[in-house]
Amino acid sequence: MRKIILFLLLLGLIFILGCQGQDSGGDGGFPGFGGGKKSTSYFGGKADGLEIKFLNLQPPEILREEQDFTIGLELVNNGQCDVNGQLCVRDALSDVFGGVQDSCQDINLKAIEDVNGQVIKDSRNLYFRTNSYHDIGRELNTQILAKAVYHCDFVSGPQLCVKPVIEENENLCKSMESISGKELKARSAPITISKVDKEIVPESNGVRLIATITLNKMSKGQASFGTDSGNADFNKGSPIFIGVEYQGFGEMRCNELEGNILYWKSKDTNKIVQCELELEQIDLIENPLNIKLAYDYEVTETKQVTIKQKLGNTQTGFS
Numbered sequence: 001m002r003k004i005i006l007f008l009l010l011l012g013l014i015f016i017l018g019c020q021g022q023d024s025g026g027d028g029g030f031p032g033f034g035g036g037k038k039s040t041s042y043f044g045g046k047a048d049g050l051e052i053k054f055l056n057l058q059p060p061e062i063l064r065e066e067q068d069f070t071i072g073l074e075l076v077n078n079g080q081c082d083v084n085g086q087l088c089v090r091d092a093l094s095d096v097f098g099g100v101q102d103s104c105q106d107i108n109l110k111a112i113e114d115v116n117g118q119v120i121k122d123s124r125n126l127y128f129r130t131n132s133y134h135d136i137g138r139e140l141n142t143q144i145l146a147k148a149v150y151h152c153d154f155v156s157g158p159q160l161c162v163k164p165v166i167e168e169n170e171n172l173c174k175s176m177e178s179i180s181g182k183e184l185k186a187r188s189a190p191i192t193i194s195k196v197d198k199e200i201v202p203e204s205n206g207v208r209l210i211a212t213i214t215l216n217k218m219s220k221g222q223a224s225f226g227t228d229s230g231n232a233d234f235n236k237g238s239p240i241f242i243g244v245e246y247q248g249f250g251e252m253r254c255n256e257l258e259g260n261i262l263y264w265k266s267k268d269t270n271k272i273v274q275c276e277l278e279l280e281q282i283d284l285i286e287n288p289l290n291i292k293l294a295y296d297y298e299v300t301e302t303k304q305v306t307i308k309q310k311l312g313n314t315q316t317g318f319s
Contacts (some may be wrong), residue, residue: 004036008074024309045156045186045194047218049079050109051137052087052146052301055125059144059303065136069099071128073146073301074186076121076312080187085150089128091248092143098131099190099307100144100224106147130299133307140307144222147300149224156187158196160246163284166200190218190297191240191264196289206280209246214260215271223264226296237265241294246276247287252277264295 058072077083087107091100094283109123133140179196182306194216201208207211217223239261244252252275256262262271 016054022177031116032096033061038224041101042066044215045180045192047182047190047192047194047216048188049077049081049152049190049218049221049297050080050083050150050299051076051146051220052148052227054059054146054301054303056080056145059305060144061128061304062306062308065094068132069130070146071146073126073128074123075107075148076123077112077124079189081152081154081189082109082111083122083148083150083231083251085148087126087146087148089146091146093133093140093146097133097140097307099137099142099171100130103128103130107150110142115129117284136307136309139309142235142305142307144302144303144305147298147301149296149298150224151226151296152189152191153189153292153294153295154189155290155292156185156193156243156287157186158186159286160196160198160211160289161202161284161286162207162246162279162282164207164282166202166207169284174198186281189293190221190299191215191223191295195290196268203278206278206282209252209277209279211244211246211252211292212272212274213275214246215273215293218266221297223301224296224298237263237268238295240264241292242273243290243292244273245290246277246279247290248285249277249279249287 006080052075055072055074059069063069071089073087085107086104088102088104089100090102093099095101103124109124112122113120158179163169163173164315166175176199179198180194184193184196192215193213194212197212199210201210223240225238241260242254242262243258243260244254246252254273254275256273257272263275264271
């Protein structure tokens with residue numbers, strides 16, 4: 001009897017250890033990110049990207065005429081695409097007063113990463129040396145502007161199940177469903193996928209897969225024409241490349257596009273694109289919906305500064 005009890009205890013211990021080993025495994029993960037039980041590789045399609053902040057007292061809110069100052073900026077990448085572009089600073093006053101001349105620096109920040117369940121964000125500081133203000137005549141206000149333009153390019157999207165007969169196997173594969181959150185397998189980016197609505201429609205020789213894709217934009221900034229805007233049509237909006245394929249069956253046809261270009265105006269916060277593909281003689285399958293997005297994005301941060309006359313200087317600027 002004692003041997004039987006010891007054997008059962010040993011068997012239970014092996015079972016517990018086996019379950020713990022399975023729990024610690026990855027969930028497949030997003031390409032380029034580690035697995036693990038606490039993995040946050042799926043960021044759920046949050047619309048987010050480069051964040052710009054003015055460093056404390058760089059510049060101060062009040063400047064004196066002929067006072068030298070520095071513009072200091074903190075850059076943080078909150079998105080899952082690399083930031084490669086350029087950041088420029090200027091002010092809103094005419095050049096006749098001196099101050100901030102147009103000046104630019106290249107910026108390169110890596111995408112956020114999930115390392116053993118901890119989200120790592122790339123950040124850095126930039127500094128711009130400026131000229132002092134002069135001959136202002138009286139107290140003036142101005143805006144210091146810092147604008148970054150960068151490129152974002154990635155592929156993401158959910159797996160979609162498709163079946164040959166839409167009335168069957170609804171528990172295994174729904175004919176209509178709305179996909180969001182973790183199952184969306186979307187990247188956090190300035191403009192990204194926030195939802196995919198799937199519908200399977202019967203055809204005479206198969207089925208038609210319809211994917212309605214909702215894109216959202218982060219609250220700050222807007223899609224940009226980039227540095228090459230010579231032939232841009234500003235009435236249409238900024239061009240965004242979007243390509244959609246049901247992997248293994250080819251590219252889908254999408255409305256709202258000119259070729260593979262979707263135009264995004266500055267007032268737009270979201271866009272909806274509907275894509276279709278005919279599938280013939282299929283079994284039940286669950287393949288990835290690959291949505292490729294490529295675009296330029298710009299973010300601007302401002303700081304108001306008051307410029308006071310140098311003590312003892314009371315000239316008005318009139319002769």
